[in-house]
Amino acid sequence: MGCSRWTLGFNLGHLKAQSKLSVFFTMIIIFTYLFYSLTGYCDSIPVYDQPTGYPNKINYRPELSHLRQSDAHERTQLVGLDRVHSPQPNDDTEQGPGNMSSADNFGSKKFPQTIIIGVKKGGTRALLEFLRVHPDVRAVGAEPHFFDRFYDKGLEWYRSALGECLLTVIQGGTNHKPATGCWVPEAHQCARATKAVPFGPNRQKGSYGVHEIQYQDLMPRTLEGQITMEKTPSYFVTKEAPLRLFQLSRDTKLIVVVRDPVTRAVSDYTQTLSKQPGLPSFQSLAFRNSTARLIDTSWSAVRIGIYAKHLENWLQYFPLSRFLFVSGERLVTDPAGEMARVQDFLGLKRVVTDKHFYFNQTKGFPCLKKPEGSSRPRCLGKSKGRPHPQISPEVLLRLREFYRPFNMKFYQMTGHDFGWD
Numbered sequence: 001m002g003c004s005r006w007t008l009g010f011n012l013g014h015l016k017a018q019s020k021l022s023v024f025f026t027m028i029i030i031f032t033y034l035f036y037s038l039t040g041y042c043d044s045i046p047v048y049d050q051p052t053g054y055p056n057k058i059n060y061r062p063e064l065s066h067l068r069q070s071d072a073h074e075r076t077q078l079v080g081l082d083r084v085h086s087p088q089p090n091d092d093t094e095q096g097p098g099n100m101s102s103a104d105n106f107g108s109k110k111f112p113q114t115i116i117i118g119v120k121k122g123g124t125r126a127l128l129e130f131l132r133v134h135p136d137v138r139a140v141g142a143e144p145h146f147f148d149r150f151y152d153k154g155l156e157w158y159r160s161a162l163g164e165c166l167l168t169v170i171q172g173g174t175n176h177k178p179a180t181g182c183w184v185p186e187a188h189q190c191a192r193a194t195k196a197v198p199f200g201p202n203r204q205k206g207s208y209g210v211h212e213i214q215y216q217d218l219m220p221r222t223l224e225g226q227i228t229m230e231k232t233p234s235y236f237v238t239k240e241a242p243l244r245l246f247q248l249s250r251d252t253k254l255i256v257v258v259r260d261p262v263t264r265a266v267s268d269y270t271q272t273l274s275k276q277p278g279l280p281s282f283q284s285l286a287f288r289n290s291t292a293r294l295i296d297t298s299w300s301a302v303r304i305g306i307y308a309k310h311l312e313n314w315l316q317y318f319p320l321s322r323f324l325f326v327s328g329e330r331l332v333t334d335p336a337g338e339m340a341r342v343q344d345f346l347g348l349k350r351v352v353t354d355k356h357f358y359f360n361q362t363k364g365f366p367c368l369k370k371p372e373g374s375s376r377p378r379c380l381g382k383s384k385g386r387p388h389p390q391i392s393p394e395v396l397l398r399l400r401e402f403y404r405p406f407n408m409k410f411y412q413m414t415g416h417d418f419g420w421d
């Protein structure tokens with residue numbers, strides 16, 4: 001009897017200890033949950049960028065939070081960016097939603113193994129956006145301009161700080177929707193990635209604004225087997241770029257999107273005209289002497305199209321096998337076909353196929369059914385595929401004659417007839 005009472009007592013004690021233990025563990029789970037919910041709250045407010053509605057996240061830099069908005073310049077220096085960084089010469093603000101996702105917390109920042117080096121107005125943005133759909137490609141959305149404009153910032157800037165920029169929340173807003181315009185004008189990439197900052201001394205919920213400055217870290221981190229990419233179309237025509245890149249890595253794969261140089265020149269002119277409405281006519285800029293019809297090769301819109309000359313400069317450092325020449329025309333008429341070539345060249349599985357594209361009648365261009373970071377179809381923005389001004393057929397013919405020998409040379413050098421003549 002005494003023994004059985006003892007046994008009962010022991011069992012009861014055992015049960016009590018068990019329930020205490022489970023209460024203890026339940027409390028731990030609840031506290032952990034509450035802790036993560038509360039601390040994660042500020043980091044995960046999705047904010048939709050105005051033009052596209054893509055949610056984006058910003059990496060907040062607590063170590064720099066002591067600086068205030070008036071210290072913008074100081075902060076810029078801290079991240080190795082200065083106000084000279086932008087505006088981008090191409091004004092290529094058609095970046096996609098950016099590679100900002102949880103994937104950015106993994107892997108490491110590497111120098112690009114592949115660069116789209118040109119050509120301006122060739123279709124470089126379309127190619128980059130199409131490639132970003134591929135799970136093994138991670139690309140910086142903005143044009144870094146390292147090998148032409150920011151070389152003196154050093155390699156470490158290029159690898160690790162590349163793409164970072166200032167973001168200031170300049171106005172108040174409510175409920176996860178800050179009044180945007182939250183960007184430093186020179187740093188186009190931040191315009192699309194805003195995050196509400198709890199505002200006020202108590203950082204109360206539902207009130208956001210002014211006093212914080214945040215950073216977006218655009219240079220993607222890549223995992224083993226993923227390719228880091230960037231595109232800066234002006235590299236192709238920058239004399240110093242090949243040697244500089246060669247000194248960094250002779251194995252970099254180089255992609256050049258080329259387009260009929262006559263159409264390219266008109267496209268280039270259209271872009272400049274959109275920013276400078278008072279620009280002289282195409283004809284007056286294209287000819288050095290309009291009576292003699294001498295082409296002005298000092299005009300960049302003309303000079304960029306002399307592809308053979310620029311390629312010669314690159315071939316001094318890189319063998320032809322390191323290049324892939326993508327047809328800007330075929331990228332429009334057969335995007336999947338051109339993407340197959342690109343993926344093969346990069347040693348990637350052919351993931352981006354015709355299933356990813358649809359032809360948008362209104363836009364007049366192929367668009368992505370599911371761009372990276374979104375499940376909604378998306379075309380490139382207004383500055384891509386815009387109407388060109390009418391140029392007299394004689395002027396275009398003269399320009400075509402001018403380019404013909406250079407085109408022939410280019411076909412010979414690349415072993416590819418692009419059919420522009």
Ligand SMILES: Nc1ncnc2c1ncn2[C@@H]1O[C@H](COP(=O)(O)OS(=O)(=O)O)[C@@H](OP(=O)(O)O)[C@H]1O
Nearest residue numbers: 090092120121122123124125126267365384385386
């Ligand atoms: N899918 C799709 N959608 C829209 N536009 C497309 C597409 N594919 C190629 N293109 C052509 O890309 C031209 C712009 O070239 P880039 O992106 O290289 O321009 S930039 O140098 O980065 O400014 C742009 O030139 P314009 O037509 O003169 O605007 C387009 O013709």
